[in-house]
Amino acid sequence: MLVGYLIVLLAIGFWSRRESGDLKGYYLAGKKLPSWVIAFSSNATGESAWLLLGLTGMGYAIGVHAFWVILGEVLGVASAWVFVARPFKEYTDRFDAITVPDYLTDRFRDTHHIFRWLSAIIILSMVVAYVAAQLTASGKAFDSFLGTGYTAGAAIGLAIVLFYTTVGGFKAVAYSDFVQGVLMLGCLLTLPFVGVAAAGGLGAMFGELAAADPALLRPMGTFGLGPAGIASAFGFVAIGFAFLGSPQLLTRFMAARDQRQIVDGGLWAVLCVIGFDVGAVFSGMAGRALFPGLVDPETILPEMSQALFPALFTGIFLVVVLAAIMSTVDSLLILASSVVVRDVVQKAMGSDASEQRLSLLGKAVTVVIGFAAFWIALAEVRVIFYFVLFAWSGIASAFTPVVLCSLFWKRTTRAGAVAGMMGGFVVTVVWTVAFKERFYDLYEMIPGFIAGFACCIGVSLFTEPDEGAVAELESVRQAVGPLF
Amino acid sequence: MSFDAWLLLFVAVGLGLGLEIAFITARRRDRGGDR
Numbered sequence: 001m002l003v004g005y006l007i008v009l010l011a012i013g014f015w016s017r018r019e020s021g022d023l024k025g026y027y028l029a030g031k032k033l034p035s036w037v038i039a040f041s042s043n044a045t046g047e048s049a050w051l052l053l054g055l056t057g058m059g060y061a062i063g064v065h066a067f068w069v070i071l072g073e074v075l076g077v078a079s080a081w082v083f084v085a086r087p088f089k090e091y092t093d094r095f096d097a098i099t100v101p102d103y104l105t106d107r108f109r110d111t112h113h114i115f116r117w118l119s120a121i122i123i124l125s126m127v128v129a130y131v132a133a134q135l136t137a138s139g140k141a142f143d144s145f146l147g148t149g150y151t152a153g154a155a156i157g158l159a160i161v162l163f164y165t166t167v168g169g170f171k172a173v174a175y176s177d178f179v180q181g182v183l184m185l186g187c188l189l190t191l192p193f194v195g196v197a198a199a200g201g202l203g204a205m206f207g208e209l210a211a212a213d214p215a216l217l218r219p220m221g222t223f224g225l226g227p228a229g230i231a232s233a234f235g236f237v238a239i240g241f242a243f244l245g246s247p248q249l250l251t252r253f254m255a256a257r258d259q260r261q262i263v264d265g266g267l268w269a270v271l272c273v274i275g276f277d278v279g280a281v282f283s284g285m286a287g288r289a290l291f292p293g294l295v296d297p298e299t300i301l302p303e304m305s306q307a308l309f310p311a312l313f314t315g316i317f318l319v320v321v322l323a324a325i326m327s328t329v330d331s332l333l334i335l336a337s338s339v340v341v342r343d344v345v346q347k348a349m350g351s352d353a354s355e356q357r358l359s360l361l362g363k364a365v366t367v368v369i370g371f372a373a374f375w376i377a378l379a380e381v382r383v384i385f386y387f388v389l390f391a392w393s394g395i396a397s398a399f400t401p402v403v404l405c406s407l408f409w410k411r412t413t414r415a416g417a418v419a420g421m422m423g424g425f426v427v428t429v430v431w432t433v434a435f436k437e438r439f440y441d442l443y444e445m446i447p448g449f450i451a452g453f454a455c456c457i458g459v460s461l462f463t464e465p466d467e468g469a470v471a472e473l474e475s476v477r478q479a480v481g482p483l484f
Numbered sequence: 485m486s487f488d489a490w491l492l493l494f495v496a497v498g499l500g501l502g503l504e505i506a507f508i509t510a511r512r513r514d515r516g517g518d519r
Contacts, residue, residue, distance in 0.1 A: 064485060064489040064492070064493075067489065067492045067493050067496060068492070070493065070496045070497070071492065071495065071496035071499075074496050074497060074499065074500035075496070075499055075500055075503075077500065078499070078500040078501075078503045078504050079503070081504065081507075082503055082504065082507045206485050217485045217486055217489060218486060218488075218489065219486075219488050219489050219492045263507075263508060263511045266504050266507060266508065267504050267505070267508060270500045270501060270504045271501075273500075274497055274500065274501070278493075278497070481514065482510075483507070483510070
């Protein structure tokens with residue numbers, strides 16, 4: 001099973017190799033992707049091993065309080081496709097943009113490349129942490145399922161991703177994400193049905209949960225309707241905000257063949273995220289009824305796969321966990337490579353190297369970033385998902401408020417956008433380090449977004465927008481037409 | 485599971501699906517209008 005999956009990935013890499021000869025091909029698959037690929041690819045990228053191990057663990061540990069994550073993610077994905085995707089696609093097609101910093105630079109007439117340098121610093125620091133956490137999960141998954149040892153497991157995961165990413169570029173990443181997304185969806189639609197049936201049906205499962213702890217069946221959980229409960233619920237909803245403007249997800253809209261793919265892809269994306277999240281939470285709840293008393297709730301998926309399915313399925317579940325890891329790692333590596341090569345080397349530093357040479361450099365940078373993350377992963381990051389949620393928040397808080405203002409508020413200025421990026425990112429980091437524990441563990445994305453919007457809007461109000469940029473925004477709005 | 489838990493789940497799923505279906509319906513109407 002595992003060998004078959006790896007052969008499919010390598011074949012996709014080999015099949016996509018022709019597209020990766022220039023920068024637009026390597027980083028955006030030549031802007032030719034169909035709706036179903038961008039839909040599954042964006043969801044598989046957004047949901048890492050956190051979905052399979054972390055969210056099932058939340059269903060196990062806190063029960064229906066985890067429904068707030070479903071609310072946030074479903075609304076986040078739907079809003080991204082309905083409100084953000086089409087104007088963003090229209091803008092980036094006009095600018096012939098390859099990266100999100102490309103878009104910001106052209107949107108705000110940034111001749112000093114401030115957005116490119118700032119984006120490079122933020123994306124590189126967050127991507128290395130994010131990929132290191134995923135490689136840690138890869139090492140643990142290989143070791144627990146096949147006994148390879150931690151280091152070998154992380155190395156195998158990285159080697160496979162690096163092969164198909166460097167050979168096939170973004171096209172290989174997007175199509176492998178599609179395969180991986182389908183595998184994840186299949187797992188998360190099957191597991192809760194088998195788990196609930198094994199627990200004796202929905203009624204018996206709820207009975208077991210109520211007997212274990214009645215708070216498992218209440219939306220506000222053990223916290224109740226106090227400040228801690230509200231902070232926790234808001235934090236879970238906020239996880240979904242990142243879908244509105246994180247660069248690794250926005251690149252999917254840029255890579256769509258045309259606007260029609262976005263209209264057609266949205267429903268697939270929403271159905272997919274509903275299946276992902278509802279399946280994960282109900283799997284965890286069924287797991288709690290069946291296997292109470294686990295020391296680590298995040299091991300509930302391997303526990304259920306081994307106890308409820310024949311031995312053959314153990315291989316399938318390993319493949320699904322690896323799919324979740326790889327679909328995120330490949331997209332982050334190519335995102336980091338794109339800011340180094342396209343934004344820093346080609347644009348900010350003005351390299352006149354040919355597209356072919358830059359594409360080769362992009363592949364080399366992908367490998368270097370992968371090895372940097374591997375080196376960090378060797379330290380065996382203990383709390384995998386703490387780092388995942390932090391990096392998810394760091395990237396989202398820096399980019400999402402600014403991207404949203406740039407698409408919907410014509411008074412947004414260059415200085416405001418720079419302040420918004422810096423404010424969102426810095427507050428995320430500072431909040432996590434200094435304030436989080438003192439304020440009911442409020443998830444860093446909420447203060448990060450508030451700071452990002454406040455800085456962007458506040459500074460924009462004291463500066464003047466470029467007249468050409470204002471006219472351009474109105475022209476984009478006209479081209480896109482009304483929402484409903 | 486309590487009524488408010490079911491309500492939260494249906495609101496989560498319903499809001500996302502409703503938004504997306506309203507959007508697709510509007511776009512199809514536009515395409516029909518173009519013809």
